[in-house]
Amino acid sequence: MxxxxxxxxxxxxxDTEPVHKYAYFRHFEELNIDVSEAMYATFTGNSTRNVFQKLKNTFDLQEEVENLILRKRSLFNDAFDTKPDLxxxxxxxxxxxxxxxxxxxxxxxxxxxxxxxxxxxxxxxxxxxxxxxxxxxxxxxxxxxxxxxxxxxxxxxxxxxxxxxxxxxxxxxxxxxxxxxxxxxxxxxxxxxxxxxxxxxxxxxxxxxxxxxxxxxx
CATH class of the missing domain: 3.40.50.1000 (HAD superfamily/HAD-like)
Incomplete structure (x- = not known):
């Protein structure tokens, strides 16, 4: 039993996914990287750290993973706190x-x-x-x-x-x-x-x- x-x-x-997606794609724009919808779908269930480790390897990003995490988290928190329909x-x-x-x-x-x-x-x-x-x-x-x-x-x-x-x-x-x-x-x-x-x-x-x-x- x-x-x-x-x-x-x-x-x-x-369903915080729309907020996460908004924050991620805002960040992708800042980083000037092209992440497809298909690639983004593979991130589902991954931690933010693992996502950025994969992106760092894929796009040869120079930023430290911790700094990438902090920026995305800031974008997410701002959106989360101002989204009334969550x-x-x-x-x-x-x-x-x-x-x-x-x-x-x-x-x-x-x-x-x-x-x-x-x-x-x-x-x-x-x-x-x-x-x-x-x-x-x-x-x-x-x-x-x-x-x-x-x-x-x-x-x-x-x-x-x-x-x-x-x-x-x-x-x-x-x-x-x-x-x-x-x-x-x-x-x-x-x-x-x-x-x-x-x-x-x-x-x-x-x-x-x-x-x-x-x-x-x-």
Missing amino acids: VKTVIFDMDGVIV ELIPGVFDLIKDLHAHDIELILASSASKGTIERVFNRFGLHPYFSHKVSGEDFPKSKPDPAIFLHAASLATCIKDECVIIEDSTNGVKAAVAADIFCIGYNSENSKLQSLDGAGYFVHDFKHINAGIIKTLK
Whole structure:
């Protein structure tokens, strides 16, 4: 029986992707580099550090990765703070409350920075529902490397076999599979150019899933 649900954040709890994309492409313009939509899609599930390490190698950028991260983060924070229509993914808050009410532990495992995670959790009052929040900035490799999910599972009050992961990206599902943790693939309208092959269960609308269904997935 499932006792812990590990959530991804971007695209699963909140759609900050348009804000990230705005910040990234503003930065790409400043750097005078041409990043295609197809290339940008491959970054989904990667930490900002890993994205800029790849860009630095691909475009032979002279700037230090840390400076690139700080500039993009500044652009993101400015946009995040001034965007009034940023909302949680439809149905996810009800799911979070339902899982919590049924004593299912919730852990966040997101490639986002700690700062971005805190901004989202503060804005939407999510702190009371999650026992742990794990950021991808603490790991040298991004998803599809399974390290972040293995660490999240190690923090759970149950064994790894009693955990499930909710993911919406190709890299996230691959990381869940590599960690040998059952994955729920959230296939939303925001999951563009993402393959969820490898997930054991699929949901298109969080209104169609609840604690009772999730508990029976294992």
